[in-house]
Amino acid sequence: GNSVTQMEGPVTLSEEAFLTINCTYTATGYPSLFWYVQYPGEGLQLLLKATKADDKGSNKGFEATYRKETTSFHLEKGSVQVSDSAVYFCALTPPSGYSTLTFGKGTMLLVSP
C-alpha cells in the first residue's frame, strides 16, 4: 500500500536558519506529492505540491523537489521565521483512482527568535 515517512520532530531552529524536513514515500507508479502545514489550533493548509518527477513545488519561500529515483520530497527553506513554527505534513495521492491523501505523521517545527 501507499505510505509516507517523515523525520521525527520536533525540529528546533533559530530564526534565519536553513530548514530541511525529510520525506520519503512508498507508492506504485507516480503519485502526486504534497506538503501541508498546520498552525496551532487550526486545520491543515496546502503549502505546495508536485505532480510529476523532477517537478519543484514552491510557496512562501518553501521548496520541495519530486525525486523519483530516491522516492523523496524533502521540504526546504533557506531562512526560517518564528511565524513558520507549525506542524508540517508530507502527503501523497495515488496516480489514479480517488485523490484520498495519505499523510505522514507530521514534523513539528519550532523557530526561536
Place this chain on the structure above:
Amino acid sequence: NAGVMQNPRHLVRRRGQEARLRCSPMKGHSHVYWYRQLPEEGLKFMVYLQKENIIDESGMPKERFSAEFPKEGPSILRIQQVVRGDSAAYFCASSFGNTGELFFGEGSRLTVL
C-alpha cells in the same frame, strides 16, 4: 467565500453516548473527506463521500462509526456508544474535484470522559 466549516469545535461526551460532528464544505465543492488525528500521530483517512454517496470508507471502523453527505445539508460523522479511545481531533476536508488539493476545516475535538 467561507471555508470548510466544522461544528462543534469542541465536544465532550461520556462513554456510551453518541457524538455527531458536522461539516459544511466550501461552496461549490462536492467531495468531502473525514480524517482523524490522534495525539502523537498523523492524520488517518476515514471516509470519502460525494453527494449522497460513500465512495471509500476503508479507513472507518466497521462498528459504531457512520458517515453521510445528504443532498441538502452538511456532512455528518456519527460515532455511537463512544469510548475513550475515540478521543481525537476529527478533520473534515473538501475538494472541487479529484486533484488531491483538499481544503480543511479547523477540526472538531472530541473528548470522551
